[in-house]
Amino acid sequence: MGTIFLYEIGGTAMLILLGVGVVANVVLGKTKGNGGGWLLISFGWGLAVFAGVFVAFKTGAHLNPAVTIGILSSGAEEYAPGIAVNFGNTIAYLAAEMIGAMIGAFLAWAVYKKHYDEEKEAGNILGTFSTGPEIRSYGWNFVTEVIATFVLVFVILLFGGTPHELGPLAVGLLVVAIGASLGGPTGYAINPARDLGPRIVHALLPIPNKGSSDWSYSWVPIAGPLVGAIIAGLLSRAFI
Structure with a gap:
């Protein structure tokens, strides 16, 4: 479990540092990337996954509770070479992913601290940390996240069972594709830790004008x- 904790915390922290960072660069005022647009955000998140997978390669680089649960649902014998599917390892993955996500969000805030201090729009501040819908409809927002995450996990499973076997670049490009094609309605969390960890950090940090952390949406x-992820894991059994 120690190996899982070390690598998954590091990989997820790298993912969230770069992912939250690219959104902050585009959304917050007086940054070099202000106004860079949705494609910059999508590519930034894809490259963040690319970096995170390299950091956590020894544990299969899940970086995402949905990937962990999807692999478990698929009935795969191992998460990564030498790491068996069992309750204890699953809990270790999930805990490390959450801790790493919170660390990464905190570090991204530290990088853009002065820009956060000057930002007046609460929605812009929260939007750098966590996702939110463009049109709030909890049922349809939920459907969007189900479909987008299904694509992520199903493709990962079909190409070898873990992100490490699929390859860092391929996973990163997959995330870019999901963001560009399916990310418009909700901002494509496709990762419970990616959204919940930074949302908790947003709630805890002393950021001026930050407003609500929008907990009413956080379940989506x-x-x-x-x-x-569960649907992807179960369906993958018919294809693998």
């Missing part, structure tokens, strides 16, 4: 990805 980017 948790439940949607988990349901999508």
